[in-house]
Amino acid sequence: MLKKDSRLSHQSKRGNQSAVSKWLFTTGMVAHSIAICLLCYLSSGQLVNTTGALLYHMGMPWTDAVVVTSMLGFIYLVLILLWAFSRNGVLRTWLNVSSLTGFSIFMAWIIGALA
Amino acid sequence: MPKDLLLVAIFSAAYLSFALFALSQVRHWRVVFDKALPTQREVLLLRSLGILMLSISLALSLVRDGASFGSLLWITMIGVAALAVALTLAWRPRWLRPAGKLFSFTHPDTGRVNHKMNQVKG
Amino acid sequence: MKDGFRTRMSLLHTWAGLILSGLLFAIFWTGTLSVFDKEIDRWMMPHTRIHMDTVRPLSVDREIIPLLAERAEGAKAWTIVLPAERRPFLTLAYDSAKSHIAQRNSFHPITLEPLPAPNTRGASNFIYPFHHNLTLRQNNIGALLVGIASMGMLCLLISGIVIHRRIFADFFTLRLLRGFGRANLDIHNLTGVVLLPFTIVITLSGLMIAHLIYFPKAPDAVFAQLNPASVTQERPKSKVREASRKREQDVSSENEDEITDAREGSRNSPARSRFIAESQGRVRPQAIGQPANIAAIDPMIAATESELGQGAVYMIRVSNPGDAGGVVALRLNSDNSVSQNIDNRRFSTATGEELAHFNSSSTTNIFNFIAGMHYIKFTHWPLRWLYFIAGLGACALIATGLLHWTQARNQKQGSTGFNVSFMNAHNIAAITGIISATGAFLVVNRLLNNREQFAGISSRDLEVYAFFGVWLACLLHALIRVFINKQYGYRKAWAEQCWTIALIAIAAVGLNWITTGDHLLKTLFTHTYWPVATLDLVLVISAVMAIYAARKLSVIRES
Numbered sequence: 001m002l003k004k005d006s007r008l009s010h011q012s013k014r015g016n017q018s019a020v021s022k023w024l025f026t027t028g029m030v031a032h033s034i035a036i037c038l039l040c041y042l043s044s045g046q047l048v049n050t051t052g053a054l055l056y057h058m059g060m061p062w063t064d065a066v067v068v069t070s071m072l073g074f075i076y077l078v079l080i081l082l083w084a085f086s087r088n089g090v091l092r093t094w095l096n097v098s099s100l101t102g103f104s105i106f107m108a109w110i111i112g113a114l115a
Numbered sequence: 116m117p118k119d120l121l122l123v124a125i126f127s128a129a130y131l132s133f134a135l136f137a138l139s140q141v142r143h144w145r146v147v148f149d150k151a152l153p154t155q156r157e158v159l160l161l162r163s164l165g166i167l168m169l170s171i172s173l174a175l176s177l178v179r180d181g182a183s184f185g186s187l188l189w190i191t192m193i194g195v196a197a198l199a200v201a202l203t204l205a206w207r208p209r210w211l212r213p214a215g216k217l218f219s220f221t222h223p224d225t226g227r228v229n230h231k232m233n234q235v236k237g
Numbered sequence: 238m239k240d241g242f243r244t245r246m247s248l249l250h251t252w253a254g255l256i257l258s259g260l261l262f263a264i265f266w267t268g269t270l271s272v273f274d275k276e277i278d279r280w281m282m283p284h285t286r287i288h289m290d291t292v293r294p295l296s297v298d299r300e301i302i303p304l305l306a307e308r309a310e311g312a313k314a315w316t317i318v319l320p321a322e323r324r325p326f327l328t329l330a331y332d333s334a335k336s337h338i339a340q341r342n343s344f345h346p347i348t349l350e351p352l353p354a355p356n357t358r359g360a361s362n363f364i365y366p367f368h369h370n371l372t373l374r375q376n377n378i379g380a381l382l383v384g385i386a387s388m389g390m391l392c393l394l395i396s397g398i399v400i401h402r403r404i405f406a407d408f409f410t411l412r413l414l415r416g417f418g419r420a421n422l423d424i425h426n427l428t429g430v431v432l433l434p435f436t437i438v439i440t441l442s443g444l445m446i447a448h449l450i451y452f453p454k455a456p457d458a459v460f461a462q463l464n465p466a467s468v469t470q471e472r473p474k475s476k477v478r479e480a481s482r483k484r485e486q487d488v489s490s491e492n493e494d495e496i497t498d499a500r501e502g503s504r505n506s507p508a509r510s511r512f513i514a515e516s517q518g519r520v521r522p523q524a525i526g527q528p529a530n531i532a533a534i535d536p537m538i539a540a541t542e543s544e545l546g547q548g549a550v551y552m553i554r555v556s557n558p559g560d561a562g563g564v565v566a567l568r569l570n571s572d573n574s575v576s577q578n579i580d581n582r583r584f585s586t587a588t589g590e591e592l593a594h595f596n597s598s599s600t601t602n603i604f605n606f607i608a609g610m611h612y613i614k615f616t617h618w619p620l621r622w623l624y625f626i627a628g629l630g631a632c633a634l635i636a637t638g639l640l641h642w643t644q645a646r647n648q649k650q651g652s653t654g655f656n657v658s659f660m661n662a663h664n665i666a667a668i669t670g671i672i673s674a675t676g677a678f679l680v681v682n683r684l685l686n687n688r689e690q691f692a693g694i695s696s697r698d699l700e701v702y703a704f705f706g707v708w709l710a711c712l713l714h715a716l717i718r719v720f721i722n723k724q725y726g727y728r729k730a731w732a733e734q735c736w737t738i739a740l741i742a743i744a745a746v747g748l749n750w751i752t753t754g755d756h757l758l759k760t761l762f763t764h765t766y767w768p769v770a771t772l773d774l775v776l777v778i779s780a781v782m783a784i785y786a787a788r789k790l791s792v793i794r795e796s
Contacts, residue, residue: 033252049458062463063516064600070448070455071604074441078391085249085392086242112461122619137409183575184617187610190434191623197409197431198630205411 032090039101040080046104048073053111121179125172125188129196132168134214135161137200146208147215161218169193246396253396254638255660257389259667262635264383266671267368268439269628270360272613272621275323276768277360281682283753284352285343286766287325292346295319295327297534297553300349305329305558308342313524317553320346321570322616356687356696363678363701369447372701380450383443390440393638397429404430418644425637428630435627436634442611445604449509460508517579518595525562531555532589534565540591541567541582548572550582561587572616576606639664647727661727662715669734670711672779676741677707679776683748711737728790735787742780746773 052069056062080100087093137143139161144153153161176192177185203210270277279286295301297317305315309331316339318328327344343352366372373379398404411427413420429436444451514520534553542549551570557563563586571578579601583592597605609615613624643664646657681703685696694702711734718730749769750756757777760770 045452045454048452048455052455052459053462056459056462060600061598062459063512064598066456066459066512067448067516067600067604069459070452071445071607073448073452073455074388074391074444077388078395081388081392082246082249082395086245088241088245108458112458114462133409140406140409143409180617183606184615184620187575188617188620188623190438191620191627194432194435194630195623195626198427201409201411201427201431204409205413 032093036084036093036097037081039097040077040084043097043101043104044073044077044080046101046108047076050104050107050111053108053114057114118179121175125175125179125192126196128168128172128175129189129193130199131214132165132172133193133197133200134203134211135165135168135218137204138211138215138218139165143204143208143211146204147212148219164218172196243400246399250393250396250400251642253389253393255642257386257393258635258639259663260382260386261390262632262639262667263371263671264368264386265628265631265635266675267364268443269625269632270675271365271368272625272628273768273772274360274365276772277364277679279325279768280749280772281357281359281679282355283687283755285326285355286753286755286769287346288766289320289322289325289346292320292325295346295349297538299535301327301329302531302534304344304349305331309333313557314339315553315555315558317555319551319553321551321572326352353687354689356685356689357682357700358697363704364675369443377450380447384447384451387440387444391437391444394429394433394437394440398433401426401430418641418648421637421640421644424633425641428634428637432627432630432634436631439611439628439631442607446608446611449513453509456512457506457508460511516597516601518581518597522556522562522564524557524560527561528559529561529563529587531558531563531586532584534584537565537567537582537584537589537591541569545569546573555586558586563587564592571609571614575609575615576602577609577612577614579605636664636668639667643727658719658723658727662712662719662730665715665719665727665730665734666708666712669731669738670708670715673711673734673737673741674704674708676738676745676776678704679745680741680748683745683752686752732787732790735783735790739780739783739787742776742783746776746780749773 048069051072052065055065055068060068080097084093084097087096138147139153139158141152145151172192173185173189176189179185180188301317305312305317308329309315311334312331314332316328316330318324318330320327326346327349328341329344330339330341332339343355344350345352363372369383370377370379371382373382401407407423407426408430409427411420411423413423448455534555538550538553549569550567552568554566554568555563556566565584565586567582567584569578569580569582580594580596582594584590585592613621639660643657643660647661678700681700682696685691685699688696690696691699714734715727715730718726718733720726722729746757755764755766755769757770757773760766760773
């Protein structure tokens with residue numbers, strides 16, 4: 001497993017780079033990951049709102065709908081995070097995650113207008 | 116007092132079931148039996164006996180504490196029992212011989228339990 | 238594709254582990270200790286080491302109300318927490334005309350003499366809050382950090398299972414004698430797989446019970462469906478409501494405080510307040526303004542206990558005593574169920590009539606089950622111990638994960654970059670550092686021996702300063718050792734901090750003996766008192782284990 005890690009780590013793939021570009025790369029990856037995590041959280045929050053509203057319209061008392069949807073929210077978030085970090089390549093990750101976020105915001109907006 | 120006894124029984128059943136699961140793996144089989152490899156049938160038998168013991172421990176914990184406490188007790192107990200089996204195999208693998216004896220008693224054509232000092236191949 | 242997925246999961250596992258494991262270890266360690274928080278409280282507050290066997294049931298009307306009458310003049314609410322097995326004293330809490338912050342007093346369960354102030358936060362007011370908000374309560378920062386770490390833990394657990402290729406083949410593999418790296422990875426894999434149900438459930442339930450912090454907008458979003466105008470209409474009022482809500486929290490009882498703080502954080506919108514009131518049944522009755530007598534409370538308890546069983550009531554809350562609109566709420570204990578019992582029985586203070594009581598809905602009961610599973614308020618000693626063992630196992634899982642990364646890099650000769658050295662120091666501070674700090678918390682508590690203050694600093698704070706001070710000192714020590722000798726310094730630091738843990742643990746047991754006279758022989762055999770005996774025993778065992786580890790580490794250094 002270990003050998004695998006070192007083969008995988010992007011730094012070693014890029015071999016002999018200057019220290020500056022190495023640091024730039026690291027900072028970039030950190031910023032990328034944080035942004036992805038925030039987008040995932042945002043979309044899970046929107047999905048929670050959507051599910052809650054749907055459950056309410058399906059006839060659940062509103063407090064129960066809040067409880068159920070909030071509990072589901074954590075499962076959404078784990079799945080979304082794992083899904084986001086299993087994407088191949090930075091660009092594809094951004095494409096996928098931002099379309100999910102857009103979709104979830106859109107859904108929440110539609111449901112919000114439904115009231 | 117019967118409750119304490121039941122607790123011991125739950126743990127023992129879970130421990131025994133994981134011991135049987137361990138014996139069904141070649142590495143641990145060799146520690147206990149003098150035959151080099153278990154047959155397909157023996158592996159199957161060991162594992163189904165293990166599942167049986169595991170369900171016995173579940174049944175006992177449900178009897179002891181009811182559905183909610185019982186299931187919680189069982190889930191945490193099997194984790195601890197599996198840890199205990201792994202520790203036994205790490206420190207004193209031969210302590211699993213009684214479990215092996217028990218098994219060859221139920222299933223006589225499985226080679227005898229090996230009493231020679233067997234090299235533990237990691 | 239399958240392999241690509243696995244490699245990316247492995248990257249995720251490595252990075253999330255490196256970044257979050259220090260925090261996770263702290264959370265799991267304090268959480269594991271919180272399993273026995275009340276027992277640690279008994280150890281830290283010697284005058285509350287009271288045997289419950291001899292305690293008779295108290296009469297609220299004849300014995301407790303007079304105590305309140307002479308102390309709680311003009312209080313808006315009384316809270317009476319009856320003595321119980323794990324909390325063997327009577328607690329009374331009441332606000333006063335001057336302050337909304339409830340004053341809390343403890344009384345001996347037999348003589349009803351006031352117990353001296355504890356002068357310590359104990360485990361339930363320091364270690365337990367640290368577990369869920371790192372004692373950073375401002376803007377819920379601590380709770381959010383804990384949430385991020387828990388989410389990371391879930392990702393780590395799942396990605397760990399994905400990258401572990403031979404789950405079943407290696408299920409029982411534990412090669413303890415085949416070199417440190419091998420043994421370490423085996424322990425990591427074994428605890429990871431075997432304790433997976435426990436770790437997933439405990440992490441997920443920990444997140445779920447605080448859903449109002451992590452998904453704060455959910456009640457608003459659903460409430461907007463029910464009442465579309467509410468969002469715009471009620472917004473201006475929210476500031477006032479927030480203030481009143483804050484006041485409510487200040488006067489609420491200790492038990493409620495712990496829970497509300499853990500669950501909700503500090504901000505509340507109107508929809509959130511309504512959600513809390515309707516879903517959890519926490520409402521605050523308003524005073525009418527007409528004076529009235531207080532009806533007998535004992536019959537209310539008797540009626541409730543004849544319905545629900547002896548000892549079902551653990552807390553009595555009297556809102557607006559002496560007012561015609563006053564309400565007596567009897568809170569029911571959760572000793573005999575996994576789920577947290579948030580139902581109550583309510584009576585009018587003035588007439589003694591039973592009022593409509595709160596019963597949580599079946600969906601909320603699922604939530605209560607998940608919450609109760611995490612809070613372990615029930616009385617079930619085997620299960621409590623299993624939680625403790627599994628918690629320690631989870632700590633071992635996190636620690637071995639951290640060690641796996643550094644150990645693999647330490648073994649490569651000459652490759653001691655800054656990253657590796659930093660992680661070496663980080664691991665030492667994160668693992669042995671917090672263990673020493675916890676020990677120091679106990680030692681300082683016994684050194685201060687219940688005095689109110691020392692050198693102008695209140696004892697309550699001094700213990701906490703000692704905790705963080707020792708933790709910081711451990712970090713500095715690790716940094717110095719690691720950066721003086723990049724190749725082998727970390728081993729020295731590990732060994733030295735193991736010795737420190739042993740020393741602190743022995744000192745804690747010794748100081749407990751000296752300051753209270755409760756030595757192990759006494760608490761085990763002559764005057765058996767399990768909470769203190771067990772903590773002393775655990776301290777002795779950890780000292781022995783620390784000495785064993787320290788000696789092992791020294792041997793490795795010599796070879």
